[in-house]
Amino acid sequence: MKNWLAGMVLPVLLMFPFVVFAGVPLDTVKANANDVLDTLRDPKLQGEAGKKAKEQRIEAAADKLFDYVELSKRTLGLNWNKFTPEQRKEFVQLFRSILRDAYVEKIASYSDEKVEFTKEVPLSEDTVEVQSMVTSKTWQMPIYYRTIKRDNQWKTYDVVIEGVSLVSNYRTQFREILGNNPPETLLETLRKKGAKR
Amino acid sequence: MSLQRRDLRRMRVQEWLLCPLLLMALSLLFSPMHVRAADDPDPVAGVEEEQTGEVAPNPPSFTEKASDEYGNVTEEDAGVEGPRIADPIEPWNRAMYHVNDKLYFWLLKPVARGYKYVVPESFRGLFSNFYQNLKAPVRIVNNLLQWKPRYAGRELARFFINSTIGVGGLRDCATECFGINGRDADFGQTLGKYGVGLGFYIVWPVFGPSSPRDTIGMVADGALTPTTYVGSQQMSPERVGLYAHEKINYTSFHLGDYEALKGAAIDPYVAMRDAYVQYRKKALGQ
Numbered sequence: 001m002k003n004w005l006a007g008m009v010l011p012v013l014l015m016f017p018f019v020v021f022a023g024v025p026l027d028t029v030k031a032n033a034n035d036v037l038d039t040l041r042d043p044k045l046q047g048e049a050g051k052k053a054k055e056q057r058i059e060a061a062a063d064k065l066f067d068y069v070e071l072s073k074r075t076l077g078l079n080w081n082k083f084t085p086e087q088r089k090e091f092v093q094l095f096r097s098i099l100r101d102a103y104v105e106k107i108a109s110y111s112d113e114k115v116e117f118t119k120e121v122p123l124s125e126d127t128v129e130v131q132s133m134v135t136s137k138t139w140q141m142p143i144y145y146r147t148i149k150r151d152n153q154w155k156t157y158d159v160v161i162e163g164v165s166l167v168s169n170y171r172t173q174f175r176e177i178l179g180n181n182p183p184e185t186l187l188e189t190l191r192k193k194g195a196k197r
Numbered sequence: 198m199s200l201q202r203r204d205l206r207r208m209r210v211q212e213w214l215l216c217p218l219l220l221m222a223l224s225l226l227f228s229p230m231h232v233r234a235a236d237d238p239d240p241v242a243g244v245e246e247e248q249t250g251e252v253a254p255n256p257p258s259f260t261e262k263a264s265d266e267y268g269n270v271t272e273e274d275a276g277v278e279g280p281r282i283a284d285p286i287e288p289w290n291r292a293m294y295h296v297n298d299k300l301y302f303w304l305l306k307p308v309a310r311g312y313k314y315v316v317p318e319s320f321r322g323l324f325s326n327f328y329q330n331l332k333a334p335v336r337i338v339n340n341l342l343q344w345k346p347r348y349a350g351r352e353l354a355r356f357f358i359n360s361t362i363g364v365g366g367l368r369d370c371a372t373e374c375f376g377i378n379g380r381d382a383d384f385g386q387t388l389g390k391y392g393v394g395l396g397f398y399i400v401w402p403v404f405g406p407s408s409p410r411d412t413i414g415m416v417a418d419g420a421l422t423p424t425t426y427v428g429s430q431q432m433s434p435e436r437v438g439l440y441a442h443e444k445i446n447y448t449s450f451h452l453g454d455y456e457a458l459k460g461a462a463i464d465p466y467v468a469m470r471d472a473y474v475q476y477r478k479k480a481l482g483q
Contacts, residue, residue: 069266069267073270073274073275073276074274074275074276076275077270077275077276077278078270078272078275080269080270080275081269081270085267088267089267098461098463099461101460102457102460102461103457103461106453106457109453137318137322138318138321138322138325138450139450139451158276162476162479163475163476163478163479163480163482164471164472164475164476164479165279165475167276168278168279168471168475169279169462169468169471169472169475170463170468171276171278171279172279172281172467172468172470172471173462173463173464173467173468173471174463176464176467177463177464189463190463193463
């Protein structure tokens with residue numbers, strides 16, 4: 001009887017810190033994502049006139065959601081160490097604006113999609129994957145946010161859409177450029193890309 | 198546009214799948230490390246050497262100016278490398294990538310936009326269900342081959358329900374009325390489960406990113422799809438028309454996706470190749 005009781009209680013006790021620890025990353029991502037969704041549905045921001053304000057608010061939410069430095073480090077991998085501190089700062093800024101240009105418009109075009117945050121999966125001691133499912137009338141798309149604990153805040157450093165990691169995808173592209181070229185070449189490519197818009 | 202998102206509706210995860218899923222996520226995270234270590238140790242070693250060579254002359258500038266946040270990374274912080282694929286026929290692939298790109302912008306996109314404008318969303322949804330239902334044999338057989346009889350049974354049940362109550366597959370009544378979810382499966386994935394690797398990267402005109410393994414998979418799955426047998430010859434107008442309509446109908450729901458992927462990329466060709474490899478790797482974990 002006692003053994004049976006211990007067998008029941010112990011797992012529950014062991015789970016406790018885990019349960020407390022859970023929740024926070026998911027809530028953080030959820031709050032910021034809901035911020036974006038509220039912006040999308042704000043009746044005051046409809047139409048062409050509201051477009052600019054809409055995009056600004058999405059960007060502000062994105063800045064709270066992402067840790068662009070962590071994102072940049074993981075995208076460059078060990079190549080990051082080849083960059084001087086000034087180049088690193090410039091890279092983070094350029095990369096941030098490229099991501100913004102690419103995705104804010106796309107996100108702003110969404111309106112009636114439903115987002116559900118399903119669960120979180122610990123990846124390591126200080127990283128957690130927050131899983132969500134975006135549902136429209138005809139399709140579903142799993143989007144996972146990989147978050148890291150920085151100064152007691154959970155910040156996203158990678159987004160995995162349908163199994164495709166954003167960081168991995170850029171990492172492959174940057175690796176090919178940095179394979180035969182100095183960091184300056186990559187920065188120049190990014191500058192040109194930013195200026196195109 | 199070429200990465201088909203087959204039947205995502207079926208992907209809702211059951212609770213009892215929680216454990217394998219966790220393992221899957223973990224294995225996804227750790228396995229690329231081994232792949233990388235075995236495949237290609239050179240770049241990392243090269244970087245480390247260069248880096249120490251670079252840093253040594255003036256370490257103060259690095260340590261003083263850079264705040265901790267912008268400091269050097271160790272191999273551990275740098276995160277894991279993603280999966281890779283060999284690309285021995287890159288010139289052909291790049292050429293075909295451009296062909297498909299033009300096909301999309303000059304043909305598929307304008308046609309799909311017009312189609313979207315003319316055909317109401319509800320109708321397009323019915324067509325989408327219809328084509329999805331026709332591919333049930335592919336999912337049934339491959340779930341069996343992957344030794345997932347439970348899912349094969351579900352797909353069979355879905356096929357019967359949707360073909361009858363769902364009026365020839367126009368409605369997905371299995372999901373909507375009965376809540377029966379299936380599992381997507383294809384022959385390329387089956388081969389992968391039996392240990393066959395992707396091989397190398399091939400871009401086919403019209404069909405898009407593939408590999409020798411997935412090309413065999415595509416042909417085998419085609420043999421199990423009823424639309425393949427419409428019409429009397431290989432390129433009969435009926436067969437081509439059906440394929441085109443399916444593609445246009447699908448694209449009408451995904452306008453802007455390819456543009457976003459391409460617009461976000463630094464090298465769109467490499468971005469597509471990597472997305473293909475990651476996507477197919479994920480299919481193996483499921």
